[in-house]
Amino acid sequence: xxxxxxxxxxxxxxxxxxxxxxxxxxxxxxxxxxxxxxxxxxxxxxxxxxxxxxxxxxxxxxxxxxxxxxxxxxxxxxxxxxxxxxxxxxxxxxxxxxxxxxxxxxxxxxxxxxxxxx
Amino acid sequence: xxxxxxxxxxxxxxxxxxxxxxxxxxxxxxxxxxxxxxxxxxxxxxxxxxxxxxxxxxxxxxxxxxxxxxxxxxxxxxxxxxxxxxxxxxxxxxxxxxxxxxxxxxxxxx
Numbered sequence: 180x181x182x183x184x185x186x187x188x189x190x191x192x193x194x195x196x197x198x199x200x201x202x203x204x205x206x207x208x209x210x211x212x213x214x215x216x217x218x219x220x221x222x223x224x225x226x227x228x229x230x231x232x233x234x235x236x237x238x239x240x241x242x243x244x245x246x247x248x249x250x251x252x253x254x255x256x257x258x259x260x261x262x263x264x265x266x267x268x269x270x271x272x273x274x275x276x277x278x279x280x281x282x283x284x285x286x287x288x289x290x291x292x293x294x295x296x297x
Numbered sequence: 298x299x300x301x302x303x304x305x306x307x308x309x310x311x312x313x314x315x316x317x318x319x320x321x322x323x324x325x326x327x328x329x330x331x332x333x334x335x336x337x338x339x340x341x342x343x344x345x346x347x348x349x350x351x352x353x354x355x356x357x358x359x360x361x362x363x364x365x366x367x368x369x370x371x372x373x374x375x376x377x378x379x380x381x382x383x384x385x386x387x388x389x390x391x392x393x394x395x396x397x398x399x400x401x402x403x404x405x406x407x
Contacts, residue, residue, distance in 0.1 A: 214396075223300065224335075224343065224386050226396035238394055274342055281349050282331035282390035287342040 181205040183275050183288035190294045195265050201258040201275030201288055209233065209253040212278035215260050217271035218290070225271075228260065229278070243269075265295045301326065301387055301399035308405040314375040317402045319387030320368060325397050327368035331390035334363060334372045336383045337401075343386060347372060374404070382406045 187199040201213070215227040228249040229238045237249050248261040258275050272290040279285030302320040309315040319326065319334075326332055330350045335343035345354055347363040350370060360375045370389075374381055387399040 223401040224337075224388070224398040225300075226388075226398065229396075240395060279345065279348065281333075281352075282329070282396075283333035283345060283348045283388065284335075284343075285345050285348075285354070287344070290342055 181277065181286045183277065183286060185273065185275055185288045185291035188273065188291035188293045190296065191265055192297050193266060193295055195295070196261070196263045197265065197293060199260040199262070199273055199275075199291055199293070201260075203256045203258065203275075203277075206277070208251075208256040213249075213251065213258045214276045214278060214284055215247075215249060215258075216274045216276055216284065216287075217269075218274070219268075219271045222271075227273070230258070262293070265293075267295050269293065270295045299397070301389060301397055303385075303387060303399035303402045305400070306403045306405065308407055309377045310407045311377050311379065313377050314373060315377060315404065316374075317372045317385055317387075317404070319370040319372070319389075319399050321370075321389055321397070322368055324393070325389040325391040326365065326370050328392050329390055330365065332363065332365060332370040333388045334361075335386045335388065337386065338383050346385075377406050379406050 182204045184202045214229045230249045246264045250259045274290045275288045276284035277286040332350045334347040337343040350365045351363045385402045
């Protein structure tokens with residue numbers, strides 16, 4: 180069974196940093212592209228970032244480019260999102276998701292809330 | 298990249314059919330047949346319902362179907378059931394090698 184479990188969220192001040200983790204199991208992690216997607220409270224879904232299976236290629240939404248960095252540790256089956264220079268508008272539930280080979284997201288984690296506030 | 302346009306809400310009675318539209322541009326919905334639909338219950342993660350415009354993953358009811366014409370995709374749910382009440386989001390791959398979602402549609406089963 181595919182499982183994705185996020186951790187690392189919480190309250191951070193504007194301008195601060197936070198690193199999210201996503202532990203994967205139930206599939207061969209290194210063979211899959213992975214994504215981060217976020218959802219502000221009461222709002223819609225927004226795609227954030229994508230990383231290739233071997234970590235060699237990354238893509239970001241314009242809203243986070245230069246501030247967020249996606250990475251992965253295939254030996255530990257774990258995906259990361261390093262978030263720097265955080266802003267109030269980054270407040271959201273952050274989901275990790277597996278790339279479904281059809282330009283979609285076929286499995287999602289349970290989500291992890293990040294709150295940026297003073 | 299602007300969000301795809303969905304109606305904020307739709308409603309229907311049990312047994313009826315409803316359709317949710319998803320309008321984009323020639324850079325996303327109109328560019329590829331890579332439109333996906335997700336269902337999200339309150340407080341839960343989204344789940345994939347339709348991919349590649351019309352395809353259903355195994356385990357998804359055949360009451361769910363998708364279509365596309367030009368820059369607009371649609372999700373139709375037939376034989377509405379109470380458990381269909383949820384938020385529905387469309388998503389599309391884009392020519393910028395990114396993904397864009399719709400704003401979401403709240404489905405109410407009357």
